[in-house]
Amino acid sequence: MQTYVKGSKITGTGHYAPERILTNADLEKMVDTSDEWIVSRTGIRERRIAAPEQACSDLAHNAARAALEDAGVKAEELEAIVVGTVTGDMQFPSTGCIVQSMLGATNAAAFDLNAACSGFVYSVSTVHAMIASGQMKKALVIGVDLLSKIVDWEDRTTCVLFGDAAGAVVLEACDRGEGILGTYTRSDGSLAELLYVKAGGSRRPVSAETVAEREHFLRMKGDGVFKYAVRAMEDAANRVLDSAGLTLNDVDLLIPHQANIRIIDAVAKRLELPKERVVVNIDRYGNTSSGTIPLALDEAIRAGRVNKGDVVLMVTFGGGLTWGSILLRHT
Ligand code: UT7
Secondary structure, X not given: OOOOOOEEEEEEEXXXXXXXXXXXXXXXXXOOOOHXXXXXXXXXXXXXXXXXXXXXXXXXXXXXXXXXXXXXOOHHHOOEEEEEOOOOOOOOOOHHHHHHHHHOOOOOEEEEEOOHHHHHHHHHHHHHHHHHOOXXXXXXXXXXXXXXXXOOOOOHHHXXXXXXXXXXXXXXXXXXXXXXXXXXXXXXXXHHXXXXXXXXXXXXXXXXXXXXOOOOOEEEOHHHHHHHHHHHHHHHHHHHHHHHOOOHHHOOEEEEOOOOHHHHHHHHHXXXXXXXXXXXXXXXXXXXXXXXXXXXXXXXXXXXXXXXXXXXXXXXXXXXXXXXXXXXXXX
């Protein structure tokens, strides 16, 4: 158990996914792929794609409004807004600041956190520590990505995998031992070349040359990420359970990062959790990066799959590489 003066609990959840649905049949017309390959290798049947005029803050704002309403919290009550994303509206200011303005959260600090697909888990872990240390009482965490804006739509090895979505949670102070029972975060930057966008930062600023070389698009060595992901997620699950003095028998629901149904199945098998205790929605959304876990959490709660007192285990991994977990007793 981490030594904090307070605890923090999730008091509201919300999500937003763009209206436009891109099916595997649509992709068959765009690149050399097939519905059969995509479903059998990934479990994805369709994904949501943001409209050209929609940016990160638009999706985040919609999810945030839903979470605030669910929690019965007014925007002015928030003391922090943290957005886990790698597809912010622009380099700076942060999307957190843009959302802060959209919400009218006049008393909140705001920033973004870059941990790729682990952005939501890292952000909750950070905000949990801020609340549990007594620094603040109410905050908003958003996991959001629009990878459709940075995938190479001519690269069949990546463009079939990703979708756009946002999920949000309101975190509020509570007694220690309630709500979030533990978090765990880790990284291994020596594996950065498995998943990255080469150009657009200070190492390789955007230029006519980088655009011609298509270096502003996401690149991934999928098999390398796959191998690492299963082991990392299993480890993150066990470590957060150990830190809270619980075991897998105590877990009512596993919410894994939705990157590939074969990864999800492999993790569930290693953890010996039956299918009915694992949340899967990758078939409808694809991999929405930082959006997957808060989106799945919100859907599971609204579908009545999470009851008061249930223990929910969330595990993730992503570019960096980064990985981590959250253990929650739902209140
Ligand atoms: O959120 C974290 C981000 N990343 C991930 O989680 C990704 C983790 N990795 C994966 O999910 C899988 O590795 C992929 C789904 C990306 C790929 O599955 P795989 O079973 O590892 O396939 P592969 O990369 O080994 O490719 C097998 C074959 C290749 O053809 P050859 O070289 O054997 O002739 C690919 O060119 O499948 C081909 N292929 C495709 N075929 C049809 C790759 N993409 C496609 C495609 N449609 N979209």
